Amino acid sequence: MVNIIASQFFIYFFFIPAIASAADTITANQSLSGDQTIISSDEHFELGFFRPGNSSNYYIGIWYTKVSTVPPTVVWVANRETPISDRFSSELKIIDGNLVLLNESKTQIWSTNMSSTTRPASVVLGDDGNLVLRYGSISSPPIWQSFDHPTHTFLPGGKLRYDKRTNTSQVLTSWRNAEDPGMGLFSLELDHNNKQFLIKWNRSVEYWTSGSWNDQDKLFSLVPEMRMNYIYNFSYVDNENESYFTYSLYNPLIISRFIIDFSGQTKQLSWLDSFGQWNLFWSQPKDLCDVYGGCGAFGVCNQQMLPSCNCLTGFEPRSPSDWNLGGFFGGCVRKTELSCSGKTEKPMFILSYVEKSFLSSFPENEALQIDETECRSSCLDYCICNAYTFISNICRHWYSENMNKISLVLFSNESNLDKIYIKVSSSDHHKSNAKVLVAGIISGCLGLVFLCSIGVIYYRRMISRDRGVLNEEDRKGLDVPFFEFKRILSATENFSLANKLGQGGFGPVYKGTFPGGAEMAVKRLSSQSGQGLKEFKNEVLLIAKLQHRNLVRLLGYSMKNQEMILLYEYMPNKSLDRFIFDRTLCINLDWALRFDIIMGIARGLLYLHQDSRLRIIHRDLKASNVLLDEDMNPKISDFGLAKIVKGRDTEASTTRVIGTYGYMAPEYALNGFFSVKSDVYSFGVIVLEIISGKRNTGYYQNQQAFSLVSYAWGLWKEKKPLDLLDSALAESCNSIEVLRCMIIGLLCVQEDPEDRPTMTNVLLMMGMDIESLPDPKEPAFVSKARSHSSPSYVNESEINQLTVTQQEGR
Template sequence: MDTKTNQKFLLSVIFLCLYMKTHVCLAADTITANQYLSGDQTIVSAGGVFELGFFKPVLKISDGNLLLFSKSKGSVWSTSATSSTTTSASGSVEAVLLDNGNLVLRADGSSASTKSEPLWQSFDHPADTWLPGSRIGFNKITKQQSQILTSWKNSEDPAPGLFSFELDPKQINSFIIQWNRSQQYWTSGPWDENSDKFRWDPEMTLNDVFNYSYVTNENESYFTYSLYDPKRISRCVMYTSGQIQQLTWLETTSPRQWNLFWSKPKVYAFCGPFSTYNEQSLPLCSCLMGFEPESHRDWSLQDYSGGCSRKTTLQCGNATGTEDRFLEMPSMSLPASVEDKHSSIAYAKQCTSICLSNCFCIAYAYSSTAGCSIWTGDLFGLKQLAPDDGDGRTLYIRLAASEFKNPKSHKRSLVIATVSATAGLLTIIFCYFLWKKTWGKGRKYGAGGGKNDAGLPLYRLRRILAATNNFSEANKLGEGGFGPVYKGILPELQEVAIKRLSKKSGQGHEEFMNELKLIAKLQHTNLVRLLGCCIEKEEMILIYEYMPNRSLDKFLFDPLEKTELDWGKRFRIIEGIAQGLLYIHKYSRLKIIHRDLKASNVLLDGSMNPKISDFGMARIFGMNQTEANTNRVVGTYGYMSPEYALYGHFSEKLDVFSFGVLLLEIVSGKKNASFYRFENSRTLAGWAWELWKEGRGMEVIDESAREACEPHEALKCMHVGFLCVQEDPADRPTMSSVFLMLQGNEAASLPLSKEPAFSMHRNHPRAAVGIPAVTSFSNNEITVSIPEGR
């Protein structure tokens, strides 16, 4: 093993963990010459923030250096520190784990405040993790990267993997992500010193949590970052997927967990070269036509990074007389970096000719506005988009002609296939009616068990009837717009919630299938988990995990039950709902707009953790889509934003508005709908806004939680709620910003809020708002659909 690999090996196997575990610990935070670290032994930083240990090797000090020994006692790595202060006497140095996560080799007895440089430090040799205070840098003297992040080989093997996060050697004030240290597929763009942002990815720095700094001099250039709040804990990780993620530690949630703050790039090349990523299918990655998995890789094991290679060599340059052809791939995201651009090309055929005449050209795309784009080398970052995704383009992949069937043979095969398919279809129809007449009674789709297209278990109706005691009233938990919900106990003694579509429901098959498709693909601790379904004898049933504490509204609006919701629980519920919305808006495989967020659609588990439910009205957005319109406005009055209720226009800002209303309900314990009971009354937000303006914000807080609440935290939540329910969608924050505001310590740093939407009296002369008089509303239990948008 060479020195460079050895360094990566050491720093990959070190565990830098949060919070102490049950291990045998050496004295304090230090390894001296008379000690070594092995097995379950660890050292812990002075403040108890970081803990260091190993999988199996032994770490000790020898001859003034840190040495790592294998199980067989052979040396596999050394710090190789050289300094005038280092002597052959190993007792003159010590290794110390600092509270910032840096493992430092220094002269014995020196301290962190000593100005002299350490003999060696782990911050100079990062593996896959970038901690605050460490650097990602480039050495101008050697013209080489001095600090980079390198992914693990896979989730189980910490050896160096295929992906790296480093500075761009051509433009060293930019970050790049590379595959195999050779193929760049993402860049942050250059650092703008005037705005302290990355030009092409400002989201990385648009926050009040991380403070990025770029330093450059004649010897080196590097980026580092710190935290505005020193008590916050964060790390940046280069994952085996090819994605860089910034994570923050949530100490106040239950359970405590890492929260994804941002990830880059949004569409990433973790499928490897010549493969395409499709979030609607499993496996997620597949080879392009004419390509096969590299080294016969098994993608069912979720190991996508190796990509694909050609089955047949291109004919360009060979005297075969056969010309290469192009595979048309519509609705694709284009490869990350364009090699050549011909903006003056006026026709697609010209673009085809240019690519064919260049033996290195392997793909092209053409549009009348962007002209002709040419790619050479491996293709990365391909993603199959939905047909209606506005960002989709047609990409033409170059293949050997032999990969395409002979046109005449293909036409003949097509005729045969059509005739066969027609005959087969008639046979199937005949058999279906015969089956339905003789055996089909009570054996419709779903009755036999197995799984459906969403990969969910299918339950027989007789199992559902047995679990709910034939849908008895005693087992009924409640009823919503979809229909009644029952508690059930399956034969394996698992408690479940069973939602049964009512024949009288305004919702139907479309909403049922929508919820089935969406929730099956969403996995988050703050989203309710769908366990299975049943479609039999005209019954449409969904089976969920059971939430023993029912829905939030049952506690929030009941004079007796609300005493169970102290301020600590209310704030955790607010945070949890925010995390769930942030996930579906930004970090899930599908970008989802819920469209019906309200107290009755937030369920509470045994520990009072919130879980968002009821995705029957939800809509899927393309990852780069920001807004849409509908002629069918659905949702619940009081939680709808003005632009949606009036015009059918919706975006993620609709969910933000609903969250703002819900947040104010949680803080105040008052139902928004109750403010519609009197002709001259206002909304909950309007009532709270008036008290807020008069400096009486504390009066908004529910009396049952007011005395024991944290005033600054409660007032901060109210402020965030007002920001969310502003009339103009552009004025409302995103859920990313909302989450940051809730996590921040200073309410004074929040932006000023304008007057909430719908806050004025109905007979107020403020006609510019354009809100029509509405005389009937659904209550908090029922979801309504308005047939036509106004």
């Protein structure tokens, strides 16, 4: 419903009829001004004036109503090239059958631009985010619609189309930066001849392709992320009139959008309401440095730095404000202009690198048949030459217009990069060299000090290692409070058995009560633990950097001689396995509570894999490492075996396999290969355990199954999935939710890691209809020989506690 604001504008609005007949419609005698909006009937989308970020400009746009971001997430902009400054004196209204925008001086600055008519017209904002202009009744065909004029967002239900009758394409064009929705340099359009999408720089240079459409697999060949088609329904249509690509969502409750970003990447994003943020599903090109012209003229790209774009030595951003907003396409300019006067000192060259494909985009650049020395000297003498290349004995000079179109790379260790020598002012070059010289002198002095001290440090470290304790150097990275050991002894009553909470691979855990009544869990390194010293420091360093409601919180640590102590927030309900595997305590966990626990574990894992400052693979996720607070909220614990993977990597390998049988993914247990998908496997096992109340490593001989996973798979194949359900849940279960969770659990334990969903997908699937979920494939070990199971003389309790300490990868 349109909001009428500010009483001082009452008279103005009195003469302009308010939009009251329909909240989603503008008719011929109505208009929008100020903070007035129209909202789609299901309240998913809203249209009105908006201001991007801290910009002083206003635009007419469509944004999500139920997505709580500031500023709002805009999906379409009308006047992206002609902003207004005063939204209260501007109007969006229908004139002569067209929707038009009048600015402060009542000048038309945007229009739907259809033929004028006296027929009654109306504009409706649809539930799909499509703004539709019609003549006559609501059932009349659209005369104009925003889906035919997309800006930077491609919404579900829209089409990216090539019209064969008019030879015109619908094109997505990026914003200029986060606060300027004007048309940027990057665009996405359909190549109908090859049934593929192309990303172009300046609508001319192609630097990425989706690969051709595969109609059998319903995906583009170079976008493997489209394999996750249980969330999206993709379609490509090619007939005599048009070619187009469209997509929809199997679950209409999922909010998802596809954009061409001002970074030069396409991105598929989904809204996670429980986190209050957009989650990146995939992006292409994956490497920002593969974006053509992404850093602009004389900008250099380094994927390992933030921001990824910087200026070469002797250059500075052309527009610092754009640069700060992530809009690097304007590039860099010289700090000191090159002089063509023979009286000044000659310029110098600095070395950079550029992708071969970028250079090949300029065949018009004249090739000179001269040697490299002459190539260099002639560029120095030629005033307008900005750079030169000498590749395959061919000299080329590069001028300003071409330098604006390529991105440079800071260093090269790849075969697809060529050298390019950039001309810079001698004064800027000397300043840089002077800084390097000073830095070199300082580094040399520090190096001498370092060499003198390293022997002492090494000696002390060897002594402390022999004693099995952490030295001062080791303590520097432990950014958590230190507790005196005598305080630990007092709090635990000298580690009395009465205060013992349990036993893990690291060692025993005690309850500690500190002055003032503060309760903590005290984790004590066992002197018999062969893996404790390394894991102790790993756990402190990792968990001190993590903050999430579904991760256990580290409160401090203590060390004395060979004693190593970790202090955690106290979990009065201890661990999840204590409840679900105990036939008395399990009745305290009804289905609603178990479902909340599953969701909490999923959110904690998503944070570790994607949303934290570090990308972390837990490697030992199991029911006993999920703790429950007083409200039964789950918290993932025990990060002693966790691994950080760099950047956007999601996988690694090791020759030392450590973890717990029954929860370890097959590729990790057999070959030492671990990834975020290894944690997904462990999560799937826990989900099946929560549903069934049975351990994965229990016996199921009657069903010819040696694990819970194989037992659950057998029930699924026999179309008796609900037989897996814990009898304690008979009265409280929601059968639809149970079945959904069982399917997701089986998807997570599939043998091929590529087939397993990411934790992002897991959370999305938790809200999907069962019919929309894919059929799981056979899990690992199901059809393997019985030799994988434990010997018959090992009792069940030993199997359940079995932890792998070391195994060489094969």
